[in-house]
Amino acid sequence: MKNFVKGRNDTSLRETIKEYIDAAESQDTEITSVSAHERTLISNILKLRDHTVGYVMIPRADIFGIDINTSKEELLSILAEKQHSRIPIYRGTLDDIVGTIHIKDIMACIAESRPVEMENLVRDVPIISPSMQVLDLLLMMKQMRKHMALVVDEFGGIDGLVTINDIIESIVGEMEDEYDQGEEPVIIENGNGSILIDARYDIEEFEEKYGKILSEEEREDNDTLGGLVFEIAGRVPARGEILSHHSGMIFEVIDADPRRVNRLLIKNIPLPEPS
Known part of the structure; x- marks a missing residue:
């Protein structure tokens, strides 16, 4: 070097x-x-x-928030279902943001037999412009010790949301925890020999099913097909992008967002070598 x-x-x-x-x-x-x-x-x-924050933000349509007037019982039910640690709190509509609430503050109230009053638990949330650079936002979050920011449009309406995890995943790829596992990755075999497959599909399981196709280095560096495609492209590929593998396989990105690949169509899968 x-x-x-x-x-x-x-x-x-x-x-x-x-x-x-x-x-x-x-x-x-x-x-x-x-x-x-x-x-x-x-x-x-x-x-x-x-890149500006629009590259990593969750769009408005996908933001989940809670009205500040939500009852304690409904709030606990929502938190149990959504399993988010931080949630935006609004008054009436998403454009009237009050702040965010952290689940640990709610649990502290319950543990200490105190009333759960959202007005007293809401924390400030940074409001940022869509033109802000991603790395500037990362630095700001670090300095302010904030894990979430809301993006506003030119009219002051909420345009999107960014978490520190969104930024980190744009660098290192998708990070899953025990709550992200959910359903087993789906695989659909088409009549023409192609397969529609969840990008979370395990590489070892893929090769058990279709034969040894990847190199040793690819097996060591990647756990999932999504990780392999990420490596081939050198970035998170966009929806509709087509990537070639040295084996002859063709990966078409069917579903993706700025942070991860979700679904792939794989063509030209080599026939297993005869045993």
């Missing part, structure tokens, strides 16, 4: 790092010790510098 960047004072650090990544991808023998996964992480961070 030192030899690679030596004498490059006339270029920015960012440009130098990008050249370093490009050289690593071209298999320059001096710098191939950097794994594909590490190159992807670095590349994603550099790309975020060019």
Whole structure:
């Protein structure tokens, strides 16, 4: 790396790092010790510098919030169903945001036999412009110790929501917890030999079903088909994007959002080698 960047004072650090990544991808023998996964992480961070919060935000239509006048019983029922730790609180409509509420504050009231009064539990939430840079928002969240921000449009209406997890997932890929498992990943085999498959589908299970197709490095670096597609593209591919694998397989992204791939159509699956 030192030899690679030596004498490059006339270029920015960012440009130098990008050249370093490009050289690593071209298999320059001096710098191939950097794994594909590490190159992807670095590349994603550099790309975020060019993106505003619209790239990572959850759109208004997908925001879940609670009216401040919701009863305690209904509130607890909603929290048990949605399993969010932080939820936007509004008065009347989503455009009249009061703040956010944290489930641990509610649980503290219950544990101490205090009344659950949302007016007293609401925390301030940053209101940001859609033109704000993603990395600037990440820094602001860190400084303010906030995990959520709301994006407003030019008329002051709520346009979207961003959590710190959304930003991190745009760098490292989807992170699931025990509540994200839900239903088993779905796979549908079509008559033409293609398959419609959940991007969460486990790579080992895929190869048990369709034979050894991937390289050892791909197996080590990825757990799911979504992770493999992420690696091939070097980023989160967009809906409708088509990607080729060295085995001859074709991945078409059927469903995706800025943070993750959700569903894939796989074509040209190689026939298993005869045993």
